[in-house]
Amino acid sequence: MSPIEPKHHIVGQSVPRRDGIGHVTGQTVYVDDISFPDMLHLKMVRSPIHHGRIRSIDFSEAEKVPGFVRVLTHADVPKNIYTILCLIGVGPDEEPVLAVDKVLYKGEPIAAIVAETEAAATEAVSRVRLDLEELPAVFDVEEALKPDAPVLKHWGTNYFVYEGHHCRRVRLGDVEKGFAEADVIVEEVYNTSPIEHAPTETTACVAKPEPNGRYTVYTNTQALFFTLDNTALILQIPFNKLHFVGGTVGGGFGGKVDVITEPIATLAAMKTGRPVKYRYTREEEMRVSSTRSAWRMYFKDGVMKDGRIIARKVISYADSGAYNRHTPYAVTKHAANVAGPYAIPNVYIDAYCVYTNRQPASAMRGFGVTPASFAIECQMDKIAQTIGMDPWEIRFINAYRNGDIKPHQKVVEDATLIEVMQAAARLVGHPLPERLMQMNSWDREKA
């Protein structure tokens, strides 16, 4: 047994869900269940092209649609910039709430139309005439880093700048020396697709003016106070003018953590003096809302015949899409984790946050670590196969122990990989050699 002897009162027990009765009777209130008699609806005019300059916008036909109330453009937004990253200390802020003179992805919001009904808003949006000059677009991370790629960012590159560097870098030991000493070199490239969270409930909010001059905002955000702060900063109003009401989220998975609908809906409520609902259609949820980044990861490992990995070099590219959102943060987490839960003495990691003309990527379960885990564990199997070793054994041999140094210079204090693998082997009925069952995360056995 491991030195951890669990004595849990809740873990391992089935506890009735506090919200369960509401869910099975349909009485749980989700944001789209909230409506008010004089409520308006907001719909976005979106870019039909992947990359372009906005020459002009003609709203004259849209304004004739019965039920049209008003249009909002970038000129109406007090601070027309999403401030997600400044609140977590990762700059720069670069995504406009509403496009100013250019669009960087298909579906980018250009103007908001507020109307008496959702149908009228949709109809009015369809009658807006956009005069756009289409520009070359780029959809691949490595293509975007080539010198002749269209430049998407005002700072002149298609990558996020980490403290003056072109990527997030992690260095431990001397990776080239490790490769020179290794018996075998194992190389592979791993790709993951962008993934839409596809919650069954689409992103939505309702912003309602109150008689006391405040605004109540009902929302299915996963980050209520973060969203309140961002909305106040964008609207340049004191935080105490906003009352945010969260509640049950009909599926989020990271897809409802970006602050996208609330600022513009609240602005619409301020400008019209009426409650405003802004809810994504399923198409918007799939095509416009943030996704998990697509990743490309190049692995090169130096391995000894006894199974020890003595050097690992990883070059990773995250496709952030057109804007940052949370991807720069995900790349940092990725860089810290892409060597895996393994003790490797020589590590070299370059992780790039790259911009393309795809819909923005952002948070999704694991924040850049899930694609890393996929690549790492595929690579572990490939190494095992290459040197003819059991795939369980290679992981036991390399698993980091408490006291080991991780590539980003942190001491391991919470290693449990060996114990987890032993428990997993027992659960699936996979017999492991006694030698592996005797290992633990506290003592490294002598080789």
Next chain:
Amino acid sequence: MTSRIVAFNLNGRDVEVIVKPLTTLQAVLREQLHYTATKAGCRQGGCGTCTVLVDGEPMLSCILPVEDIAGRRVVTLEGITPAEGLHPIQQAFFDHYAIQCGYCSPGMIMVIKALLDRNPNPTREEVMDAIAGNVCRCTGYEPIIQAAQAAGRQLSAR
């Protein structure tokens, strides 16, 4: 587009609504009558969250013009919830953790109600077939299948 009056029976109660052509049953339930247990996941007939029973058959209320169900009997999740306690399917969903975010649950429960009404002891495959049009993004479906079979056993033992 001239509006007209459509009459139907909702959860045992006769109702009349004034609707424009092609107004969906979902819009009538949620936005006119404020029966919000019926959820709206895609509004294009793709996810099953809006399922209600029309004369006992599961139907997607988001693509069903309310004029097409004039004179018929509509049952929503509100309509199967007893005055006290829970319907056996609701109880089984609660007991088996067949709910997570809860958004697909109303549609799932209505589909399973229709299944158990005609087949109280469905096989695992029959349950899977019945819920094939209903998307759940949280549970992985397994607890829902178990809840459906448990509810079937409970109902047929009565």
